[in-house]
Amino acid sequence: MVLLTPGPTPIHPRVQTALGKEMRGHLDPEVLATNRRIREHLGILFDPGPGALLAAMPGSGSLGMEAGLTNLADEGDAVLLLVSGTFGERMVEIAHAYQFDYKVLRSEPGHPIDPQAVAEELNHRPYKLVALVHGETSTGVLNPVEEIAELVQAHGALFMLDAVTTAGMMPLSMQKLGVDYAFTGSQKCLSAPPGLAPFALSQRGRECLGQVRGWYSDLSRVAVYWEQEGYFCTSPVLLHYALEEALKLALEEGLENRQKRAELLYSTVLSLLEELGFSAYAAEGARLPTVLVVRPPQGLHEAEIRKGLYARGVSVAGGIGPTAGKVLRLGLMGESARPEHYRVFFKALGEVLGKSGLERAFEERLGLVAL
Numbered sequence: 001m002v003l004l005t006p007g008p009t010p011i012h013p014r015v016q017t018a019l020g021k022e023m024r025g026h027l028d029p030e031v032l033a034t035n036r037r038i039r040e041h042l043g044i045l046f047d048p049g050p051g052a053l054l055a056a057m058p059g060s061g062s063l064g065m066e067a068g069l070t071n072l073a074d075e076g077d078a079v080l081l082l083v084s085g086t087f088g089e090r091m092v093e094i095a096h097a098y099q100f101d102y103k104v105l106r107s108e109p110g111h112p113i114d115p116q117a118v119a120e121e122l123n124h125r126p127y128k129l130v131a132l133v134h135g136e137t138s139t140g141v142l143n144p145v146e147e148i149a150e151l152v153q154a155h156g157a158l159f160m161l162d163a164v165t166t167a168g169m170m171p172l173s174m175q176k177l178g179v180d181y182a183f184t185g186s187q188k189c190l191s192a193p194p195g196l197a198p199f200a201l202s203q204r205g206r207e208c209l210g211q212v213r214g215w216y217s218d219l220s221r222v223a224v225y226w227e228q229e230g231y232f233c234t235s236p237v238l239l240h241y242a243l244e245e246a247l248k249l250a251l252e253e254g255l256e257n258r259q260k261r262a263e264l265l266y267s268t269v270l271s272l273l274e275e276l277g278f279s280a281y282a283a284e285g286a287r288l289p290t291v292l293v294v295r296p297p298q299g300l301h302e303a304e305i306r307k308g309l310y311a312r313g314v315s316v317a318g319g320i321g322p323t324a325g326k327v328l329r330l331g332l333m334g335e336s337a338r339p340e341h342y343r344v345f346f347k348a349l350g351e352v353l354g355k356s357g358l359e360r361a362f363e364e365r366l367g368l369v370a371l
Contacts, residue, residue, distance in 0.1 A: 001313055001314075001315055002313055002314045002315065002341050002344045002345065003315050003331075003336065004314060004315060004316050004330050004331050004336055004341060004342075004345060005315055005316060005317040005329070005331050005336075006137050006165070006188075006290075006291045006317055006329050006330070006331040006333070007137070007164075007165075007185065007187050007188045007194075007331060007333065008187035008188075008193070008194050009187060009188065009189075009191045009331055009333050009334045009335055009336045010191060010334075010335040010336055010338075010341070011191055011192070011193065011242075011335065012191060012245075012246070012249055012335050014245050014248075014249060015191065015192055015193075015242050015245045015246050015249070016242075017245075018238075018241040018242045018244070018245040019193065019238050019239075019241065019242045021238065021241050023237060023238065024237055025237070026225075026234055026235040026237055027229070027231065028237075031235075031237050031240060032229050034240050034241060034244050035225075035226060035229075035240060037244055038054075038056060038198075038240065038243060038244050038247065039054040039055070039226065041244070041247035041248065041251060042054040042055075042056070042198055042200060042247070043200075044251055045167060045168060045172070045198070045200075045247065045250070045251070045255075046163075046167065046172060046174050046182055046199075046200035047172065047173040047174055047175055047176070048174040048175060048179075048182070048200040048201070048202045048203075049174065049175035049202060049203060050203060051202075051203030051206065052174075052200050052201060052202050052203055052205075052206075053199075053200070053201040053206060053219060053222070053223050053226070053227065054199075054200050054226070055198070055199060055219075055222050055223070055225075055226035055227075056186070056196040056197060056198040056199070056226075056240070056243060057196065057197045057199065057217070057222055058195065058196060058197075058233065058235055058236050058239075059195070059196070059197050059216075060185055060194060060195070060197060061162075061164045061183060061184060061185030061188070061197050062090065062197075063197045063216075063217060064162075064164075064183030064184070064185070064197035064198075064199050065087075065090060065091060065094065065162060065183065066094050066214070066217055067183075067197075067199070067214075067217040067219060067222075068131070068160045068181045068183060068199070069091065069094050069095060069098070069100075069129075069131065069160065070094070070098055070210075070212055070213065070214050070217055071181075071201075071209050071210065071212050071217070071218070071219045072128075072129050072158050072160060072180070072181060072205060072208060072209070072210060073095075073098075073100050073128055073129045073210055074210040074211050075098060075099045075100065075213075076099070076100070076101055077100055077101060077128045077129065077210070078100075078101045078102075078103070078125065078126060078127045078128055078129075079095055079100045079101065079102040079103070079127065079128065079129045079130075079131065080102070080103050080105065080118075080121060080122070080127045080129070080130045080131070080157070081095060081102055081103070081104045081105070081131050082105050082113045082118065082130065082131065082132040082133070082143070082148065083104055083105065083106045083107070083113075083133075084106070084107040084111070084112060084113055084133065084136045084139060084141050084143060085109070085133070085136035085137070085138035085139040085141065085321055085322060085323075086136075086137070086138035086139075086320050086321030086322070087133045087136060087137055087138060087162060087164070088106075088132075088133045088136065089321065091131050091133070091162075092104055098213070103121065103127075105117055105118060105121055107141075109139060109322040109323070110139050110140075110141065110281050110282050110283055111141065111282075111283050111286065112141050112142065112143045112144055112283070112286040113132065113143050113144070113148065115144055115147040115148055115151060118130075118148055118151050118152075119151050122151055122152070122154075122155040122157075126155075126156075126157075127155065127157045128157060128158060129157055129158045129159075129160060130148075130152045130155075130157045130158070130159050130160070131159075131160040131161075131162070132145065132148055132159075132160070132161055132162065133162040133164075134161055134162060134163050134164075134165070134166045135163075135164070135165035135166045135288040135290060135291065136165075136288070137164065137165050137291050137329070138293075138319070138320050138321045138322065138323055138329075139281060139282055139293055139321075139322065139323055140280070140281055140282040140287060140288050140291045140292060140293030140329070141282045141283070141286050141287070141288060142166075142282075142286055142287060142288040142289070143286075144286075145161065145177060146177065149177040149178050149179060150178075152178065153178035158180045158181070158204070158205060158208055159177075159178055159179050159180050159181075160179075160180065160181045160182070161174075161177075161179045161181070161182040161183075162182075162183065163182045163183065163184050164183070164184050164185050164188050165188055165189065165288060165290045165291055165333065166184075166189065166288075166290065167182065167183075167184040167188075167189060167190075167198075168184060168188065168189030168190040168247075168250050168255070168258070168333075168334065169189035169250075169255070169258050169259060169262055169289075169290050169333055169334065169337075170189075170255060170258075170259045170262075170289075170290075171255045171256055171259065172255075174200060174202060175202070179202070180201070180202045180204055180205035180208075181199065181200070181201050181202070181205050182199065182200055183197055183198065183199035183200075184197070184198050184199075185197055185198075186198060186239065186242075186243050186246070188290075188333050188334070189250075189258075189290060189333040189334050190243070190246040190247060190250055190334055191246055191249075191333065191334030191335040191336070192239070192242045192243045192245075192246035193239055193242050195236055195239045196236070196239050196240075196243055198243070201219060216233070246334075250334075258334075258337075259289065261337055262289040262290050262332045262333070262337045263289045264366075265332055265337050265338075265339065265342065265366075266287070266289045266290075266292055266332050268342075268362065268365050268366050269292060269330065269332075269342055269345075269362075270292060270294070271365065272346070272358070272361060272362055272365055273294055276297060276349075276353065276355065276358075277296075277297025277298065277300075278294040278295060278296060278297060278328075279294060279295045280292070280293070280294055280295075281293040281294060281295055281323060281326075281327050289332060290331070290332050290333045290337070291329060291330070291331060291332065291333070292329070292330040292332060293319070293323060293327050293328070293329050293330075294327060294328050294330070295326060295327055296327075296328065300353075302318050302319070302325065302326065302327060302328050303318060303325070305328060305349075305352055305353075306318055306328065308348075308351070308352035309345070309348050309349065309352060312347075312348035312351060312352070313344070313348065314344060314345050314348045314349075316328050316329065316330055316331075316345075317329040317330075317331075330345075339362075339363075339366055342362060343359050343362060343363065346358040346359045346361070346362040347359040
């Protein structure tokens, strides 16, 4: 099966090999040494500045989201949530469950958050925390993090960034932007197996930790294991091995090179799909290069296209939230952003649509560039 969903993503052979290592205890010296190397790699990935907590929690990216919100804000704290799709709405659900005094700013579906609206809201009242999804997986929108971060920094609030579809495929400097907490999921841009939520918490964020009401998501407990090498919970050791190898692969290639690889493939795939009658869901100028979200041609239903592709060995995703039943979502993260996978995709799509020559057209349009 060619896996072209927006997560999980295909696994590199080196990562697959790492999964087959000998099982050890989570406090074994070899495992703790692996963790130290993971922290070093995460320091490059997130660039959070000195004094940051760097770790990978056992859980999905949603655990990373909940941990950020519940460690940086207490019940009754003013929190501004910037929502441009399903995963922004998940932040709202968490804020409601923990009884924050939260305000939601929403963009229109397919459009990014408006920095001017953020500026106006920040001038209206003080906030302890502002939270943003950098790349919204449900709509394929890339939000203007630089402009928003500047506003948040001037306001003096803490800034939390969901970097699930960007960290590992695009350069990110928390300290330059003024981000206090950022997280991702191992199965996204890093192309490791699902099950870990890598994150970075800045020194400033550590100094502002609130009265955490959770236990498993308490970052001070997480620090006991990752920094003091003491007992917190049983960690998925084999996933740690795989994550280390995936991080090494990403940093060996270089984050700027990975971004160029995704952008080139994104534009090539989209241009050919547009000729077939598909259209991008995200507004031009705000498109996330790691997740391509497209409406099907008029008269065709996305579910039938997905079913036809799957029968031919290609797995893509349908819409969720505001895009449910309306779109196809294609992953361009990590190992999925490879031309060989999209050659197979276009061959299968041609069979589904009754169009010949799509594989050849894709190769010609790409110019046989080695990615």
